[in-house]
Amino acid sequence: MDWDKLRIFHAVADAGSLTAAGDTLHLSQSAVSRQIRALEEMLDTVLFHRHARGLILTEQGELLHDATRAMSRRLDAAAARIRDSREEVFGELRVTTTIGFGTLWLVPRLPRLYEKFPDLRIDLMLEERVLDLPMREADVAIRMREPSQADLIRKKLNMVHMRLYAMPSYLAARGTPKRLEDMRDHRLVSQNTRSTQVAAGETLIHTLMAVNVGSTLTVNNYFGVLQGVLSGLGIGVLPDYVIADFPEMVRVLPELQSAAIPVYLAYPEELRSSKRIKAFRDFVLDELALHASRRARLKV
Template sequence: MLVADLRVFLAVVAAGTLSAAGRQLDISPMQVSRRLASLEEELGVRLFHRTTRAVSLTAEGEALLPYARTMTEAEDNVMGELRPSSGSVKGLLRITAPSVFGQGIVVGLLPALLAQHPELRIDLDVSDKVVDLVGQGMDLALRVAPLADSELVARKLAPNPRVLCASPAYLQRHGQPGTLEALEQHACIMLQAVPRWPFVVDGALQYRRLPARVSTSSVDAVRSAAVQGLGIAMLAYWDVFQQIRDGALVEIALQDAQMEQLAVWAVMPTRRYVPTRVKVFLAALESALASYSQGT
């Protein structure tokens, strides 16, 4: 099976038509059609449903898709290793990240990263939903919540403890709680996905349901409500580190409980054939997280 034919296959999937794929690859639609026919003949299956206007994948085409990506990325990696003098990374890097972390951290990396690697392209999905990496063709997922068991490969990038925080104005009006019992007397801002707050008490994780003054499905909305003085919020460190550093929020420590220790994770479909573009991005991200943690 020729990798060149798989590249044509992937171009048609991305472009949606043979002519658009041909323009992307700088070859004629007839050449695209012949390459696809050759691939289908070799595999003995039909890969696309074709109409006069568009194409769509068959079940066999869907099954081929992740293998095609792996094989083309493997070839790209080999060629990159054989030409280290170029110092540049090519291709499309597809990332999914939580909304606040993606907007606050990942987007900030892109100007320098793209300037250093002019042939690199970024497709960033910013969403609090858990995306199917393999099904959506993602190179990398960044996760800031506890990881569910899966066959995906996870790599810890940085600590990300939960943080209790409130605005200086709120604490001036209502005081700062020092214990779990005192916290129960305060207005709390709830993220709907975390209706009970986790605390570590005497080494054991326990969950407390606290009085909610505001409840929302958005991490960004929880943070904004806290900044505006509506109550005490519990969010992950990397969701509020900038506001704590700037003084818009104050971190609250309890005497009888510690906060749950989470982490920022890089999740990948496989540890084999990790594209160079993924390695370069992760190196930049880890450097940025370390720099922010040190306050530089």
């Protein structure tokens, strides 16, 4: 298939107009129109519905646009990696991690990464679904389990535990539980066990629920749990990495915690030499070292 025609088709599909696409490609409207007609004849199909307000893709056009969009992304990524290998750190870096780790730990620290690399463009995808790194759904991932996909470089970052935290004002008003059974007299703020989360956290929540906690607030992500705790609503189940950033919180029932949860950073083997990946990896490791130092001073 003619790559030049596909390039012109992609520009027209994005712009929704022959004229706008021509301006982008520095071609006349008639030249763009001829290339689109030739592509439609080659494929024996109609790719656009034409009306007074512009062009709309047909069903067949949508299928082709999906393909050209994927091609364009791969070509852009390849070009960026080529430049990356010999120039400064810049361009798009697609990072995926969980909603909890992304909102509570990673995003608040990103200003320091941007300060060092102002031309970096990070596309942060926060979701519990594990994206396919070899298929380039993302460039780098931070996950709460060891990645099982092949052809990945993986590095264990640290271990996380789910623990119980509350605000001093809440404990002053309601008292501090001394035993697990005392949780019956408190409000538990936790992630909903029906939502996606690590098994260790879910197990801890089930243990707490088993003592017949009277009042609960369940949220579908840890950011909501944190806000509930900071608002004095109750005792929350949270990852231990939050305490360094919110030292005013008090750990409750310190003998009670989840099993250890490993945290891994992973990226495709083909990106081993990427300066963007190296910059992000080194940033995360440096921030984790600072985080560990703060926690050590807090003795938590």
